Amino acid sequence: MTAVPDRDHIAPFTPTTRSITAPDPVRTALRQAGPIVQVTAPAGGPAWIVTEEALAREVCAHPQIVKDPAMAPLYWDRMTAGLEQTAAEQPSLTTLDGPEHARLRRAHAPLFSARRIGEQSPRIHAIARQLLTGIAAHGAVVDLMADFTIRYPLTVLLDLLGIPLDRLDEAIDACRRMLDDEPDAQQEAIAAIAGLAAAGLQDGGRGLAAELRDRMPAGTTPQELHYHLFGLIFAGQLTTDASIGFLIARLLGERDDPGAGGNENVLASGPGSVDELVRETLRRNPPAPFTLWRFTTTEIELAGVRLPARAPVLIDIQGIDTAPARSPGPDLTFGAGAHFCIGAQLALLELRAVATVLRQDFPRARLTVPHGGLRQSGLGGIQGNRLVVLPVVLTG
Ligand code: HEM
Incomplete structure (x- = not known):
């Protein structure tokens, strides 16, 4: 299995202000770091960001990767992480999975x-x-x-x-x-x-x-x-x-x-x-640049990288949709x-x-x-x- 170094120099969770036309350096840096990149989560500990389209679609369909915040790392503070209540506390489209969803x-x-x-x-x-x-x-x-x-x-x-x-x-x-x-x-x-x-x-x-x-x-x-x-x-x-x-x-x-x-x-x-104007705007300036948090329910392997149970995972929608070498096809703007x-x-x-x-x-x-x-x-x-x-x- 491939060991993935922590990419602490990439700052996907830092506030920024820049010109409307300035490219986002985070997207390029994440993409260059590999198909799945380990970073430090705002609520602490490691998190993994998926930067490659096929892997992103695999994550969205993976039975061992869920939305329920009950599966977040136990040491995460809910407010710092920006999480909803768990599916048991407050069932919702964004927290349920499987047949209930x-x-x-x-x-x-x-x-x-x-x-x-x-x-x-x-x-x-x-x-x-x-x-x-x-x-x-x-x-x-x-x-x-x-x-x-x-x-x-x-x-x-x-x-x-x-x-x-x-x-x-x-x-x-x-x-x-x-x-x-x-x-x-x-x-x-x-x-x-x-x-x-x-x-x-x-x-x-x-x-x-x-x-x-x-x-x-x-x-x-x-x-x-x-x-x-x-x-x-x-x-x-x-x-x-x-x-x-x-x-x-x-x-x-x-x-x-x-x-x-x-x-x-x-x-x-x-x-x-x-x-085309609408599609291009959403592709370049998506209001959801990442998906919401997902979590592994068990230890799994993704693109040769081992993720423990309760591993937080995000998909870099903006980075994938604006990748220079991307083949034509549906965008990930809406997940x-x-x-x-x-x-x-x-x-x-x-x-x-x-x-x-x-x-x-x-x-x-x-x-x-x-x-x-x-x-x-x-x-x-x-x-x-x-x-x-x-x-x-x-x-x-
Ligand atoms: C340009 C506007 C919008 C964008 C780019 C957008 C993007 C997204 C994305 C990427 C997801 C999937 C998140 C994930 O997989 O973690 C999502 C889910 C969702 N969106 Fe939107 N959204 C937009 C507008 C709306 C509107 C207008 C509504 C309400 C009518 C809405 C309601 C929802 C809901 C309820 C979910 C959760 C669906 C589920 O988990 O089954 N969104 N959206």
């Missing part, structure tokens, strides 16, 4: 299928148009990261789930508090979002929240259902929020300086060009295997709608700083980067 997926999947989400297309375009038109009425320079990128995905989610939109500001506030490092802030925010979820179930409920309730496996408690809805709201906001910033920067940056985003076709109006993102169709539609509305309704929209002057920052690790500000004039 499959049952929960079956309850969710039809509600988030391409067909069901496609039916929402006119509504989601209308939401994007309405919000951007409202912002444009101010007529001045607006920072789209200040409000729009969080308000838009939350409006879509609340509307879809059947949660009254007069609760939107509460949802925005709670999602912001999820990222607060005050000790109780996160638990309070989870409770607030779960409370909003409950509002989608009142009076019979008319949205997907009520449909999900009716599809839940027998024995699901109201508290468990509220947590599943919390999971959809939080995962759906956090990821799309960051992606919209990069998408708009790419779209408007290309107007000023074709090639700024690295994709010559961005302004082309031919079929498929919005899809792979049983835990493939349940919200992928929704996220893609939200992003396409923003790009389409900006192109059609705001042909004079522009960045007020050079594209390369935009800054991205992030905490490192599983949380992706976000633009610090995105100053834009929508109608010039």
